[in-house]
Amino acid sequence: MKPLIIVCGLNRVGYKILRLLRQQEALVVGISDRPIADDQGSNIIIGELHAASTLIEAGIQSAHTLVLSNSDEAQNLTILMQARVLNPQIRVVNRLFNSNLGDRLDRTLVDHVSMSVSALSAPVFAFTALGHEAIGQLRLFNQTWSIHEEYIDENHAWLGTKLSRLWEDRTRMLVYYLPADCENRHTDLVSAVTMGKELNVGDRLLIGTQPTMRSGQKSIKQRLAKLFSNFRHFQQHSRAVLLVAFALVLTILGATLTYTSFRYNISLIDSLYFSVGMITGAGGNSQIAEQAPDGIKVFTVIMMLVGTAVIGIWYALLNDFVLGTRFKQFINASRVPQQNHYIICGLGGVGTQTALLLMGYGHDVVVIERDPSSRFLNMANSLGIPVVQGDASIPATLKAAYLEKAEAIIAVTSNDTANLEIALNAKGMAPKVPAIVRYEDPKFAAMVRQVFDFEFVLSPSEIVAPSFAAAALGGKILGNGILGDTLWIALATLITPHHPFCGKLVKDAAMIADFVPLYIETNIETKNIKTGSQTIHGWDLLEFCLSNHDVLYLTIPANKLEYLWKSKVSKSSQAIAN
Template identity: 30%
Template structure:
């Protein structure tokens, strides 16, 4: 196995393959590999043209090595991991890493172009190589498998010879964003979708003593107790669940396709804004009061003069716009109503002018960032609009959750998405006083800190807890030991508040590792700092599954069969046959044991 990358995901994936699956791994990283490096580019050209030239050059075998980037320093780590340090991922570096003999190659650089260029080179070196790519661009990812197959044909390999070489395109942002969003919003969960089946993992509070158990198919995990440092229990059996007492738990629920479609409905990408966003609340109330006055005057005119209500309404509008004749010689009531109608008409003029100005201002600011409105409350404050933050923002808006974003970089990639979704954004350094206050943190439901800097996320949470001690906080932390210490300290300091920490690489690594081994990983559900992996496996040639009922296909703490693909209402006593394909929940080691 060969893993190439320039950030924490590469190290986490390498450790996953070695520690869980027992694979031999060659890790290719830049010098000082914890920092992302900009890929080498040629002469200044437009990005699409440059990318197209590189793709064609590599596909037909004309891509030469990049000057100055061929050398690689090799070292051996104590765990048996071979590490190559190379500034740039060239053909020579890939050959030195053993791509020509490798079973699988993972390209997990942060830059999409670097991964595509290296994938085409690797496919030419070894057409039978299983490729796993990390791509942020979804549209490009949909076509990359076909592109790589075409590249194999161009270098002289037949389609039959490369049929077994699978290409998987994954995104760490897409893998982690649903879990991060679900953690910030109580009552939502990670959705696992398989053929004809929709499952959802939801965190539930502990049931009252003697009360009924929370609804769901089964208990996936028992969360840590607030009274001690006991860690979570994954895939407990019924006896452990009964002894759990007041511990919260992660439940597995089945829901319908209609619910899934409703949860996935986005809020659109712009267009004509709704009426409520065109005009302010004060202006809408003013228009409503004036409309009520007009109706009252029309009714009064109909009563005083005895004319038909429609004609009375017509005469009232004429008086309102001062285009009716004076009511000379008319009864006193008619004259008074005409004067009142004229007065209402005078009051209507500034209101109409304000409506026009507000409407024009709203359309003019469609391309500008919105500020948090007055009176906003119960929202989620999202800190960071990078790759992860952008995907989390989209997921939160799909759940119809109000969001206020905080971003320090005025050129962050997520600002365009926030502008399109009309999400309020505060531009500023979160470590500076007043920035979180501008995001209405004192009235927020939760804080979701997902910047790439652990210290920034921690500082934001600590500052927010100083403003509001009971605030629900979710922070992105890479280091497990550091995250454990932070969690325990915050739990003691703020026992009434919910604190969760998540690592994007920790959530994504099982999916990438499963793809490298040819497994079909459906998703990963975080349980504090541990992960449950959902996968689809064949029953054939697996004695742990074949010939057993769905309910008995269960190894507590290791893996559990949940359902049969294509049969959403499978009874627990259904006997599994070798033709079946089942959805399982497993720990990382449990997935390795199933093979």
Template identity: 25%
Template sequence: MSRLRDGLPRNGDPRPHFVVCGADALVYTVAEELANAGHRIRLTVIVPPDLRSDVPDLGTLRGIRVVRAERLDERTFRAAGLADAAALALVMPDDVVNLHAALCAQAVEPDLRLVIRMFNSGLGYGVRRLFEDSAVLSDAAMAAPAFVAAALGEVAPTHVRLPGRTVYVARRADVQPEHVICSLTAADGAGRVDVLPAEPAAEAQQPEDLVLAEATGRPAGQTLAAQRLVRARKRRRHPLATFGRAVRAALNRKLGIAVVITLVVTAISGTVLAHAAEVHGFWKSIYVTLLTAVGSSDVEENRNAVAQAAQLVLTIAGLALLPLITAAVVEGMVNARLALARGAVPNDRADHIVVVGLGSVGTRVLRQLVDLGLEVVAIDRRADARGAKVAEQLGVPLIVGDASLEETLRAASVATSKALVVVSTDDVTNLQAALNARAARPGLRVVLRLFDDDFARRVEDAFNIDISRSVSRLAAPAFVAAMLERDVLATIPVDRHALLVAAVRVLGGAPLDGAPLSRVDRALSVRVIGLSAAGAEWVDWAPDPRRVLGAGDRIFVVARRAGLRALVEQATPPAESLLVERAETPGEGRDQRP
């Protein structure tokens, strides 16, 4: 158990001690969120001696202790007082460094609660199994819903990626009944709105009520296999369209102009030559023209000057024509092959969303947009980007090029797109791409990722960018919630309330151990949306309420903060719940300094 569940810290100070380790902007935002979370805590932040320039000064945060260390090893953790810590957040920008630090921290304090940042989701599953009391989070996963919501013009980030599915908040009237997971609000007709109500009867349901729904990216009732079959049939029905896209991809504008100019010169010179040499008949004119063009003509001294000049120009044009045709054929074949393999972007594509940057954030944004059934075009400067294979699997066209260049944005048909989401890791490229896209289409919705939060706010105001986001600012609340709560996956703003999507594990000897799942559901407080059996990663998103819970089961819920706290107590043995209450009760008359 973590220190919050294991009793008071060893030094007798009733204030929980939290430790945060990081090297980029996320370490500052997590520390700031903890310092402003409204809890009386002790906070230690471990950072390398030389922090990145985009990390604000930690000294501006009051009441924290800063430890600078080259390595996150046992010696560093002991010096930071990890032995009496309630939780440790490892938010270094390297999965291997975080895993090594977690192993070292466990050697110092085996019962420590760990909150670990992981980019690789597969590795994250393994790490979660390795450490009993841990939460493995991805800042990319936490930030992606905000970018998706901003691209769609929504007020709040309402799309959340869960294991195997994406869920979102919508009006009941906009969702097929079979895709509704649970009700989030219900109007009683008298002006009162209940949050997390019991599921209303069909006749009591209002079109404006908010619901949590599953994003499938396909029509209601259609299976994934059926969706793939329909896509395959569509491709077979339109072979000419596929061929046309390949031909358009094969044509290079500059090379095409050169070929056309050369052909025009050849035609004019051939006509003049045939007329001056008194060649009669259409076929004979073509014959003489083509032979001269390929350099097979003989010098005719007896011809007049006009014929000789035309023959000279034609011979020179022929010498230029052959390599141009060869270059056009070779480049065309290469481009057509790539277009057929990846899927070219039709020139008439419209109302799609362009995603720039297929790193950890961009890949998750791409997945969620496709889950929502939206047309997407991706851009990345590398053909082997993290999300390139994902784009290929989802049938999303990928343009390899520099998004800061106008021709790259034109290739993605940005002038006819619905929105541009720029989430690469280069602030300069992101800003340049946003400005060029705005120049191509002044009213375009632009969602821009910038690393520095203050810079993001200023760019939004100065350049009239619709939405500029800092990933660290978006992700930090989830990391803090995981340290203060248990397995909070996302926060969904609904009305004036904040609902938490969380996974709570049932411990042996807890009140819920051996109880039916129906006991968890509480109107206006907690709604069950899924269940994962002990030791399994697979989640049952339609669990039977009569299912008897056992130790190790994970319950996925949407809850209010007080409801989640009560659920955690139900999932914890009574003796440990008492210790949690003692650990979370602030002491009186204690020194607030670390």
């Protein structure tokens, strides 16, 4: 019998997870606090999510996995504790925004997997901005690879290309294959590669693409342009301070020349010393004025009053520039890239993660955030992320972020209407700059893209639901995606003497279990002593014979995971997670 999975909280993400698990023919029950209008299925329990009676009715005591999909972290934690009281052995997939709390729970509780919507969806936004129409992500070689679908049509460059040729390319991973021919619909990728099958019209492939690192070094021309830009920003933000300072210098200079012309036996330095002391209030060499005629004394009084006013104004402006907001605005403005950069609107979880990914790949970014009290501002400043504070829907704010010369603008605030307004204004100002828009409701995301002709409109709930569904099915998940109605899962499995793949060639095991091998980590031994490890790829991978302690990285359809359960290798897969 298949293990029971309970999805608790049927919001957009939760209901999508439930539907995906149903498609994979998993034994699944949903819990909702209100009736689902579009679903009259008998496997949905209505009641208080954290109530023991509701969880018992859903079968919590015999369930294998509980998926907590609510956006309310406090409620998820309450349900988690109630579920562990009723079933201490249940495996929990917990949706948490707080990554630190999630990591601590993963270390403290056995069989607890924390997942974040922002962390899962941000790579897709980043890859999409870089020009890849990503539908998922894959974690390989300590890098996050983008997953996209290739549909072979009459004009596709790969039409007629042998799959074996694509298999040899180390910069991409063939993840899944769906032939158009109904007679060959059940042909697995490894069989197609070994038989030399060619790609035909209608065939579909899922491809993992290795991320490329952009050089962070800038040309001399770019550095000079940045220097002049910083100088202009300094002039803009310090104009008032400089003007008053100039007035102060003129006042001191006028007084110095007046005293020098009055008494020829007084040196220019003495006059300057007296003028500065008199105007600033510090005093010094006062006999110059005491021995002067009444006119000069009146002039001295006027200079004292004018100097006091000018000094007071200058000190106030300087204090505001250094300790107030102007100096901070100057620093932020000087850090804003001027060309070939990515503009991220919204410094939330998705925006922050997207900015970090793009910066990690060597690209320049700038974030626009309207909330000066955002809890992510300090983190952004500490990480060196330039931030323009203002409303991204206002043209002046977009201009301050140099929209016209940007590579793309990514609107990822938590408000769908605000994202739509930002993208429309950006398109009005710079029609050629691609716009990537976050829209929570997946039903309307496609319509928004069609009506307003945006390059990409992405729904986080649509992006992350497959990841939660894959995690619910078990094992350490390295990535996932959907091709047609099939959910595929990437995972790592440790080969043990009792593993069903032990002693088999990779290609033979792949044809039997319908999985796609990605690569193998194997030990190098000299005289029965481990001296290192190596990875096996390409054709060598298919001809490799699996043995004890090898780690096989593979992708497999979610509905074929039962093969691993029956073979009792799930513990081997989970060993990699620890």
